[in-house]
Amino acid sequence: MNTSLRSTSRTLGVAVRALLMFTVVLGIGYTLLITGIGQLLMPSQSNGSLVRDADGDVVGSSLIGQSFTDEDGDPLPEYFQSRPSAAGDGYDGGASSGSNWGPENRDLIAAITERKAAIAKFNGVSEDEVPADAVTASSSGLDPHISPEYAAIQIDRVAEARGVSADKVKQLVQQHTQGPDFGYLGESTVDVLELNLALDRLKG
Template sequence: MPRSRTALRSGGVAIRLTLLSTVVLGIAYPLAVWGVAQVALPGPANGSLLRDANGVVVGSAHIGQSFAASKTVSAASAARWFQSRPSAAGTGYDANASSPSNLGPNNPTLTHAIDQAKAAIAKADHVDPATIPADAVTASGSGLDPDISPAYADEQVARVAAARGLSVTAVRNLVAAHTHGRQLGFLGEPTVNVLELNLALTALHD
């Protein structure tokens, strides 16, 4: 068989194999995985989106967001919400710039920021700076952590209750109801999803 015909035949086989692989692996397989996910786990498959009482998407259960005072949020308004842990992702909680601060524990910039954060939290929550949990003043490795420790959530209960005119017991019970235990009973630590907790807070009436 002439070499030209052999090369042409080999080229045809390669093209057909490429097309078949594209259809199977690039179209059929992704569609099959997407379809199974939509049936079995539609929530996580679509980003674990959380909605307010009006059905409006307000965020994802997997990405933290800020509830702190800012140029558009007054200190009084911020006091009504449970606060997230700090973020070093971009300008804060930026999913396109997920990262830690990359500052070592003895870095003066980090220690100064921690001292400032402790002072601010101590003033807002009326607590001893020495009792403030570590996650209240340090960012996570991703900068997107949506959870805080039950200790940090409990520390904020009195402030939130006072700002909303609710009883401490009612708010503390809400925190307990939204505390997630260890995975499989032994992996990780208990956590509180801040966005989920704040959404539930809006529906709480004393």
């Protein structure tokens, strides 16, 4: 009986020491190691890819889109507009998702039709010029980019609202257009937040 008790106690002691050791090594040490590597090699990404304005205030993240609307939810004409978002009330990082509506879903078709008409009117273009990303949400609902085609139909409207030349706005769009990853993966995109911050810094 005593031998069995000592064996059980010894086994329990080994288990407790192993638990403490692995807690320190994997729960604390590994976490600190990965955090340190992230801060050393990719500090911006490790800290949320934060975007700051000219005053140094955080205005968003380059990884998460946002809406540029007034208090009533109407789009602000002086800013480039993002694509629709199905994440929560729009670009909610805690509710990332798409609509999960299929291409033949009646609600989706109705929403696209309504959005296309509204975007065409807002930008003074024909409905045929409205690209797909202007009327559909990304699968995550958080995509911060739009296509160069969607940016292009917004240039004249933004220029007029800001009282600057369309050429200046077009140059900013070109400067904030990113090519495919590694030169061939994906398509060219425009970062809406970065572009709008550049617009706020634009003079005349």
